[in-house]
Amino acid sequence: MPEAVKFYPYDFDYKVEGDLVYVYLYGKSENGTRVCVKHQHKPYFFALIAGADKEVITKKLKELNLETRDGVAKVVSWEEVEKEYLGKKKTFWKIYVNFPKAVPFISKELESGGIECYEKDILFVHRYLRDTGITPTALVQATGEYVTSNPFNQFRVPLFIADKVTPLSKESLSQWKLLAVDIETYAERKEILPEKNPILMIGLYGIDEQGKEFSKVLAWKEFPHELEYVEILADEREMLQRFRELLLDYQPDILTGYFSDGFDLPYINIRAQKNKVRMDLGIDGSDLYAGSKAELREAESRIKGIVHVDVLKFVRNIFGKNLKIDSFSLDDVAGELLGHKKHVVNLDVLPEIWNKTPEKLAPYAAYCHHDAKLALLLCQKLLFDMMEFSKIIGLPMFDVIRMRFSRLVENYILTRAMEYNVLAPNRPGGESMDERREESIEGGFVFEPTPGLYKDIVVFDFRSLYPTIITSHNIGPEGFRCECCQEQPHVPEKEDYWFCSREKKFLPTVLGQLIERRAEMKKLVKEMKARGENTQMLESRSYALKILANSFYGYLGFFGARWYCLECAASTTAYARNYIRTTMGKAEAKGFRVIYADTDSCFVLLGEQKLDDALNFMHEVNASLPGQMELEFENYYPRGIFVAQKGSEKGAKKRYALISKDGKLKITGFETVRRNWSLIGKEVQQQVLRLVLNDKTEEALQYVRETIKELRKGTIPIAKVILKTQITKDLREYAAVGPHVAAAQRLLQRGVKVLPGTVVEYVITKGTGLIRDRVKLPDELKEGEYDAEYYVSHQLMPAVSSIFGVFGYGEEDVFKESSQTGLGKFW
DNA sequence: CGAGCCCGGGG
DNA sequence: GTGTACGGGCTCG
Numbered sequence: 043m044p045e046a047v048k049f050y051p052y053d054f055d056y057k058v059e060g061d062l063v064y065v066y067l068y069g070k071s072e073n074g075t076r077v078c079v080k081h082q083h084k085p086y087f088f089a090l091i092a093g094a095d096k097e098v099i100t101k102k103l104k105e106l107n108l109e110t111r112d113g114v115a116k117v118v119s120w121e122e123v124e125k126e127y128l129g130k131k132k133t134f135w136k137i138y139v140n141f142p143k144a145v146p147f148i149s150k151e152l153e154s155g156g157i158e159c160y161e162k163d164i165l166f167v168h169r170y171l172r173d174t175g176i177t178p179t180a181l182v183q184a185t186g187e188y189v190t191s192n193p194f195n196q197f198r199v200p201l202f203i204a205d206k207v208t209p210l211s212k213e214s215l216s217q218w219k220l221l222a223v224d225i226e227t228y229a230e231r232k233e234i235l236p237e238k239n240p241i242l243m244i245g246l247y248g249i250d251e252q253g254k255e256f257s258k259v260l261a262w263k264e265f266p267h268e269l270e271y272v273e274i275l276a277d278e279r280e281m282l283q284r285f286r287e288l289l290l291d292y293q294p295d296i297l298t299g300y301f302s303d304g305f306d307l308p309y310i311n312i313r314a315q316k317n318k319v320r321m322d323l324g325i326d327g328s329d330l331y332a333g334s335k336a337e338l339r340e341a342e343s344r345i346k347g348i349v350h351v352d353v354l355k356f357v358r359n360i361f362g363k364n365l366k367i368d369s370f371s372l373d374d375v376a377g378e379l380l381g382h383k384k385h386v387v388n389l390d391v392l393p394e395i396w397n398k399t400p401e402k403l404a405p406y407a408a409y410c411h412h413d414a415k416l417a418l419l420l421c422q423k424l425l426f427d428m429m430e431f432s433k434i435i436g437l438p439m440f441d442v443i444r445m446r447f448s449r450l451v452e453n454y455i456l457t458r459a460m461e462y463n464v465l466a467p468n469r470p471g472g473e474s475m476d477e478r479r480e481e482s483i484e485g486g487f488v489f490e491p492t493p494g495l496y497k498d499i500v501v502f503d504f505r506s507l508y509p510t511i512i513t514s515h516n517i518g519p520e521g522f523r524c525e526c527c528q529e530q531p532h533v534p535e536k537e538d539y540w541f542c543s544r545e546k547k548f549l550p551t552v553l554g555q556l557i558e559r560r561a562e563m564k565k566l567v568k569e570m571k572a573r574g575e576n577t578q579m580l581e582s583r584s585y586a587l588k589i590l591a592n593s594f595y596g597y598l599g600f601f602g603a604r605w606y607c608l609e610c611a612a613s614t615t616a617y618a619r620n621y622i623r624t625t626m627g628k629a630e631a632k633g634f635r636v637i638y639a640d641t642d643s644c645f646v647l648l649g650e651q652k653l654d655d656a657l658n659f660m661h662e663v664n665a666s667l668p669g670q671m672e673l674e675f676e677n678y679y680p681r682g683i684f685v686a687q688k689g690s691e692k693g694a695k696k697r698y699a700l701i702s703k704d705g706k707l708k709i710t711g712f713e714t715v716r717r718n719w720s721l722i723g724k725e726v727q728q729q730v731l732r733l734v735l736n737d738k739t740e741e742a743l744q745y746v747r748e749t750i751k752e753l754r755k756g757t758i759p760i761a762k763v764i765l766k767t768q769i770t771k772d773l774r775e776y777a778a779v780g781p782h783v784a785a786a787q788r789l790l791q792r793g794v795k796v797l798p799g800t801v802v803e804y805v806i807t808k809g810t811g812l813i814r815d816r817v818k819l820p821d822e823l824k825e826g827e828y829d830a831e832y833y834v835s836h837q838l839m840p841a842v843s844s845i846f847g848v849f850g851y852g853e854e855d856v857f858k859e860s861s862q863t864g865l866g867k868f869w
Numbered sequence: 870c871g872a873g874c875c876c877g878g879g880g
Numbered sequence: 881g882t883g884t885a886c887g888g889g890c891t892c893g
Contacts, residue, residue, distance in 0.1 A: 056881090085882070145882040163882055229880040239880090305879040331881095340885065354878055359886095370878065389880055446886060874891080 047184045047202050049077050050215035051176065052295060053349050054167045054438050055326070056083075058112075058141045065170045067182075067207070068199075068325055068347040070295065074217065074251055076199040078325060078347065079184045081207050083170045084118070085142040087149050087162040088125070088134040088465060094157065102155070103137065108147045115144030125465040127160075129520030129547060134160070134465065142166035161466050164456070168437055172460040174207060178432045178439060181210040196327030198290070199347070214429055217251035221294035222418035225306050226410050230393050234305075236312040240278045242396055244285050244310075245410035247418050248292055256292065259411045260284055263396060265403035272407050279317040282310070289323055296349045298421040300372045300413070303352040303444075307343035308332040323348070342444060349439050353420045356428055356443035360450070360589065376416040379423060384416065385409040426582040434586050447589070451597040452604060454590055458552040467519075467604045478601035483612040486641030487619040489626065491684040491693035493848050495734065496637055498648035499700065500656045501676040504621065506588075507642035508595035509557055511617045512610075514669030516541045517598075518549030519607040533613040534620035541613070549605060553594050557670050560587035618642065625663055625673065632659045638684060640696060643676065653678055677702055681735040685844040694844070701735040721762040722749070723837035730842045739849050746842060746856055750834055756826025763828045763837075764803050764820050781806065784814035788822075806832045 051069035057080075064080040071077060091099055108115040118138040125134050139148050149159035164172075176182055184204035195201060223246055228239040242263075248256035257271035260281045264274055275281040289297070299306045311332040314321045321330040325347025332343040344350055358370045367374045373384040387409045395402045432439040435450060436457035445453065459466050470478060504510070511517065521527075521542030533539040541547075546554075563584040567577045597603050599611035622644060626636045629646045634656065638645040648656060656675075663673045679700040687694045697711035712727060726749055733742035752758050767782035785804035808829045809816045816829060834857060843853045 087882075139882095142882050147882090149882085161882090166882060169882080225880085227880050232880065234880055242880095301878040303878095309879085352878095358878080372878080392880075448886090870893105872891105872893090874889100876889090877887100 043187070044185055044205075045187055045202075047071070047077060047079060047186075047204075048181060048210065049079070049184070050179055050181055051079070052179050052215065052439065053347055054171070054178070055346050056142065056166050056170070061140060063141055063166070065167060066326065066346075067176075067184075070215070076293065076325075077202055078197055078199050079186075079202045079204050079207065081170075081174075081184070081204045083166075083173065084138050085140075085145055085166055085169070086136055086138045087145050087164075088123075088160040089137055089149070089152055090132065090158040090160070091135050092132075099135075099157070102152075106148060106151060108144070108151060110143065110147050112143050113141065115147040116140045117148060125463055126548070127465045128467060129524070129542075132465075160468060163469065164466075168441075168453075168456075171436055171438075172457055175209050176207060177209060177212065177436055179214045179429050180212050180433060181215075183208050183210050198293075198325045198327065212433070214433065215295075218296055218425065219248070219250045219292075219294045220296045220298060220418055220421060221246060221248040221256070221289070221292055222298045222414040222421065223302060223306055223310075224299060224410055224414040224417060225309060226389075226392065226406060227309060228393050228396065229389070232390070236309045237316075241281070241309060241313050242392070243407060243410045244281060245407075245414035246285075246288060246292075247411065247414035248294060249418060249422065257411060257415075258288060259407045260288075261403070261407060263400050263403065265400045265407075267404040267407060269404065269407055269411070271411060278313060279319055282314050282317055282319040282321075285310070286319065286321060286323065294348060296351050296421065296425075297345060298351040298353060298417055300417045300420070301352065301354045302350070302417075303343050303355060304341045307350070308341055311343075344440065351421050351428065351439070351443060353417055353424065356424060357420075359444065359446050360431065361424060361427060363589070372413065372416055376420060380416065380419050382416060382419075385412050426579050427585060430579070430582045430586040434583070434590065447593040448597055448600045448603060451590060451593045454556075455549070455552060455605060458555075459548070462548055462552075464548050469602060469604055470606065475601050478606060478608070481608055483599060483608060483615060484619075485615055487622050487639065488641065488695045489622075489636065489639035490695060491638040491645075491698070493684055493686040493691075493693045494637075495739075495848055496647060496682050496684070497680060499637070499645055499679040499682045500634075500648060500653065501643060501645050501679065501700075502625070502660055502673050503643035503676045504618075505672045505674045506557060506591060507618055507621070507671075508614050509553055509591040510669065510671040511614050511621070512594060512598075513550045513554040513557060514667075514671050515613070515617060516543065516547055516550050517610045517613055517617075518547045519605055519610060520547040520549065521545070522607065522609055533616050535616045536609075536613060539609055539613050539616075549594075553591060554670065556587050556591040560584055560591065563587065621667075621671075628663055629659060634659065637682075638693075638698065645682070679703075679708075681737070683731070683734060683845065683848060686847055688844070697844075699731045699735060701732070707732060707735070719841070720765055720833065720837050722753070722758055722833060723841045725762070726838055727841040727845075730845055734845060734849070743846070743851070743856065746838065746846075750830075750838065750857065753830040753833055753838075756828075756830070758828075758833075760805060760820055760823055760825065760828065763805055763833055765805065766803050781814045781817045784817040785819060788817070788819055806836075 049069045049071045051067035053068040055066045057064055057066065062082050063085060065083050067079045069077065103117045103120060106117050116139065118140050120135050120137045123134055123136045124131055139145055145162050149162035153159050184202060184207045186202055186204035189195060189201040189203055225241050226243040227241050242261060244260045246258040259272050260275060262275045262277050262281045275284055307330060311321060311330055322328065323330045323345045328346045330345050354370060357375055362370060365378055367378050377383045385408060387405050392406060428439050428443050432442045435442055435454045437453055456466055523540060524542035527540055527543050530540060530543045563580050567580045567584065570577045595611060595614050598607050618641065622639050625644050626639055629636050629644065633651065634646040635649060636644060636646050660673050660675060679702055682698060682700040684693050684698045686692060699712065700708040709731065726746060729745060730742045733745060781804060782802050785802040789802065803820055804817045805820055805823050806813060806829050807816045807818050807827050839853055839857060846856050
């Protein structure tokens, strides 16, 4: 008797069973029961038969029998279909084959006979999701029956065979069970060698649907501790077995970790093999699949039926773009997103402690536990965002969080393409990719500012400029140089470029939807916030939509893109340059002086006019803009400073500072944020900017002179004069011994190994000769021993001279103690 | 200055 | 898994 199952599928896989192919949908129902639903689907691709003799082709398709590693590849059936290809309707043959991997074989065979084939590299699970309209993590209903008696059924959850699976709603699974894993390994001199060195500890941290915690740290050496989560096993093998058991018992929906794709899971896999422990963690009884030994770097690790989330991948590829962090280390990312840092322990001595003084192991167990917890909290925090990307793009979370922008955009377009009956162009081959790599286009327009301190600055910028240009001008490969619109206006600066103005084309249409949906989201968020409701999910969605929309322009010019169109990318920036120039012209015509412009923003001076006049100007501009384009009021700044290029009268691009009404500094392009600057340099630059923007130039000058005096007196704390530079290779390989190399050598003399990647800290001290000979490590230094003159000329001067230059002060005026020439009025 | 190399994260 | 590599920084020629 047929039954129905409602559930949220979150992981997907397929298996070939005889002549049939089944997709396996893993997920769980609202009441928390897990289920796996199998559903048959047919693999296929498309071919352009056009001029060829149909009978010959038919005969060929019938006779095709290709021996492959996975069986004999055959064509099962075919049908004629009409699809839109790059804006044109054409007839294609949809060719069904007997198993997914037969597709590349069969299509290659046809192509060698001169038949063009399409969509032959769409992953089968992706194909299935797009064909059925199933959205990962959103509710679906399957009808069919449970598999009750199957001797080969290895499934760890009930298995249901469906004859039909239909999407029910867009609502996502909200109750997830998460488990994070983190391992500590035996690593002498920071060497990570899974073939040789054992895992010492495995940390697990879980949170279930009710928010209940689960904690465990496994180790295989006794040590005194008061940690309730520590469990000691006899050896590594037993520890691995216990890990397997715990994971199978816990049954998480998501297994997470930090760089677990390339470290924890592959390491566990290799150690399990060494110890002859089977890591059959899959819900279908299959083994943990982890990156191969040789290439751990870009590895992906997978457990069937469980979503493995490597938080690093998502943060590095997608989420981290807006984060102001130095690195994507767990410490930095957790610090930024959670406000928690890692525990501080010395891992260099862990092997020694393990061997000789295990009584000191407790802090390492706590460290391991804490790392797992951080990974889990990050995963939990980012889960909404990951789900939203997965839903908008229509592909599994596992895949989506591992994609970079170009793939993200492409897969969004591909999902929409299936909805619009559009046939996807093929990816470029090797040669055409190389050609594409060579090409480049002109970017945005930057108006060179005149150096100076300005007051009453209003900044306007175009909201999502590139995306809105693409949608408003119908930019895309389909409408490029269409036959019907040759007489219509062409792209600015590009006399022989034009786009269809009669019919909205596919690419700008699907981009336009992103922009519209984002506008709706933002409106909703505003309303909900006003009612005090939780908007996290909508904000995640809004963020996902924004990132996708902003990546379209880059995608059009990306060499690996299916919908590659360099003319489209070039047209987008050409329109942008035109719009910003036109806007500048209109502002000038209204009596506003334009002092700066960059790509999508325009800085004007109010002069004698009021803010309202500027806003009216903006409204007038907006009335003339097409489609979704819009000029927005960014902010009003009472003061702003634009400095000159080094050693020139010309204004520097992308280097300015503004102060808003509430006193907030907005600094662009100055060094204040760079890591290889001393604190004193950063501090002085910030303070000088703040003072001059408050019309206190004189004070700024005094302040710098005062700081110089203090430096010379030696009263600036050592912490403020420390310089940091990264060592990037083996010390012996350095041909030129710079100060950072000299510092590393000093560390080496003390017996501290300096491996590439180490950030060395050092101070320049007094003396004569080369700078590198005057390097000392911070803890070797007596207070005041640093070389004041070095810091004055190498840190302070470069940090502020361009700022004072705006007011007519040369470096001498600021830095020569006794120099009061000409500008003595400030003393 | 351009092409090539190495690295990211992890212990 | 119908997949194969991205982009930035540094160094050397």
